[in-house]
Amino acid sequence: MGYRIKTVAERTGIPRNTILAWERRYELFDVARAANNFREYSDKDVELLARIKALCDEGYRVSEAISLLRERSVVAAAPTVGQPSALGGVVDGQQELMERLLHFDRAGADRAMERLWFLPFERIIDDVFLPCLHEMGDGWAQGRYSITQEHFMSAFLRDQLGGMLRQLGGGPEHGQMVVCSSIEGDSHELGLLAVAIKLALRGWRVENLGADLPVVELARHVRASESVRLVIVAVTVKRPEAELRRVLNALRALIPSEISVVAGGPGVSVLHGPSHDSALDGVHVCERFEDMARVLAGLDAVQRVERGPRAISGS
Ligand code: B12
Numbered sequence: 001m002g003y004r005i006k007t008v009a010e011r012t013g014i015p016r017n018t019i020l021a022w023e024r025r026y027e028l029f030d031v032a033r034a035a036n037n038f039r040e041y042s043d044k045d046v047e048l049l050a051r052i053k054a055l056c057d058e059g060y061r062v063s064e065a066i067s068l069l070r071e072r073s074v075v076a077a078a079p080t081v082g083q084p085s086a087l088g089g090v091v092d093g094q095q096e097l098m099e100r101l102l103h104f105d106r107a108g109a110d111r112a113m114e115r116l117w118f119l120p121f122e123r124i125i126d127d128v129f130l131p132c133l134h135e136m137g138d139g140w141a142q143g144r145y146s147i148t149q150e151h152f153m154s155a156f157l158r159d160q161l162g163g164m165l166r167q168l169g170g171g172p173e174h175g176q177m178v179v180c181s182s183i184e185g186d187s188h189e190l191g192l193l194a195v196a197i198k199l200a201l202r203g204w205r206v207e208n209l210g211a212d213l214p215v216v217e218l219a220r221h222v223r224a225s226e227s228v229r230l231v232i233v234a235v236t237v238k239r240p241e242a243e244l245r246r247v248l249n250a251l252r253a254l255i256p257s258e259i260s261v262v263a264g265g266p267g268v269s270v271l272h273g274p275s276h277d278s279a280l281d282g283v284h285v286c287e288r289f290e291d292m293a294r295v296l297a298g299l300d301a302v303q304r305v306e307r308g309p310r311a312i313s314g315s
Pocket residue numbers: 126129130133134135136137138141150151154158185186187188189190191192194195232233234235236237238239262263264265266267286287288289290292
């Protein structure tokens with residue numbers, strides 16, 4: 001036997017009408033009906049509502065909280081027509097998207113995306129967008145694809161990534177603040193956006209400054225803000241090691257030492273010669289997003305000490 005909505009409202013502190021509205025709008029769960037036709041909620045339903053409420057109390061909007069829980073597979077994905085069920089479906093979806101973009105078929109690409117949105121954002125980024133962009137990069141370098149095709153694809157994927165970040169509200173309002181920028185002279189911004197989204201999904205409040213920002217301006221902005229904890233610099237194009245070291249060291253010198261700086265992306269591989277440490281005069285060098293886990297864990301621990309255990313409990 002389940003709980004009546006009045007009991008659920010009392011237990012969770014969420015008004016009855018709000019529960020009904022969330023259920024309808026976000027297709028949260030299928031509520032069972034008792035013989036007398038009253039709605040009956042299970043323990044799982046109540047727990048889910050409590051988690052959504054806890055995230056909202058932390059500063060997330062309802063839609064962000066639900067997106068986040070969907071990412072963590074706590075809430076089933078909203079039903080989608082024609083949803084591919086296995087990896088094969090994702091690969092087909094990626095190939096279809098690639099094909100549409102190569103033919104400048106925006107409507108077809110939108111349709112291909114509609115069939116992929118049931119996936120968690122990180123899977124769409126890593127298993128759909130990245131293969132498209134790498135294939136495009138290789139094809140462009142070998143002369144198989146034109147610059148116009150590359151630009152069309154980049155513009156389309158930039159829209160999608162921007163939409164993801166918008167949907168996440170740039171991360172929770174009260175999350176720790178991270179400023180994301182690409183390095184000066186580098187006009188690639190998609191890897192940076194991918195990282196920004198992954199950070200927002202991990203509870204960071206993201207400020208994305210986009211591509212090609214001079215380090216002096218970046219540092220000025222960071223110094224003027226009181227809440228920045230972390231600065232992310234994305235380096236896509238490889239440049240001579242000495243030049244990259246000079247730029248990163250200049251940035252580090254201009255930013256207060258209590259703010260962490262991480263440089264990453266394919267272009268930092270020039271710093272990974274055998275004689276080099278992974279830290280560069282106070283700059284953490286992490287080529288891939290996963291390499292940054294240790295740095296993020298360290299910052300989380302600091303936050304735990306500063307805010308006390310309650311602030312980070314729950315999800
Ligand atoms: C799209 C693209 C462009 C677009 C960018 C549009 C935009 N709005 O961003 C445009 C057309 C502008 C462009 C321009 C150029 N490009 Co270009 N471009 C690409 C392409 C196809 C995709 C890049 C991309 O977005 N990748 C997708 C992202 C999601 O992947 P990613 O950057 O690797 O990021 C992931 C990780 O690396 C990591 N990560 C990224 N940043 C960070 C940061 C941190 C802190 C951490 C921890 C992790 C992390 O996380 C991400 C998600 O997993 C690549 C091909 C390729 N193989 O990547 C070439 C490529 C990067 N470009 C290249 C070149 C040469 C250029 C140009 C110089 C071409 C020219 N002659 O004009 C110019 C550069 C101009 C400049 N000054 O920057 C070369 C670079 C070669 C090299 N030696 O470095 C590549 C590799 C193509 C090739 N095969 O030769 N490009």
